[in-house]
Amino acid sequence: MSRFENFGQDLAKIHLTLKIHEKYVEDLMEEILEVGKSLNLEPERRAEGYALTPSHRAAAIGLPHLRIAITENLITIWVRSPYALDEEKCRLVGIDAEELYRRLLTGAIKMAEILRKYSEKGEYIQISLP
Secondary structure (H helix, E strand, O other): OOHHHHHHHHHHOOEEEEEEOHHHHHHHHHHHHHHHHHOOOEEEEEOOEEEEEOOHHHHHOOOOEEEEEEEOOEEEEEEEOHHHOOHHHHHHOOOOHHHHHHHHHHHHHHHHHHHHHHHOOEEEEEEEOO
16 A cells, blocks of 8 residues: 555544534634644635635645535534545645645644534534544
8 A cells, every 4th residue: 555545544534523502613713724824724715614725726636635614503624535645736736745644634633622622612523533
């Protein structure tokens, strides 16, 4: 199994969910998006919430990125296209594949910490990390 297959398996294990009172959603999302920005993962609006990606082009060519869905008071975070981590595609957009993997994993871990903090006010939390 190649290193990138292992990375894809790790990224596919990332699933974070928190159900929380609606009055906390805005503050929670502010903290989540700040984590992304601190790792140079820029938030792009999507119908369901946000994509946190190193660039619009990286998302457009199908590289993995963090997705955040917001449905009223339910926040869900996962990696879109976890098995699409590819050295050639990464080179096309000027990033290192291993570095992208680390940024996504670090972001998910930090976001899980934020969800745990808010879970004291929440109704339900589920965290799956590699």
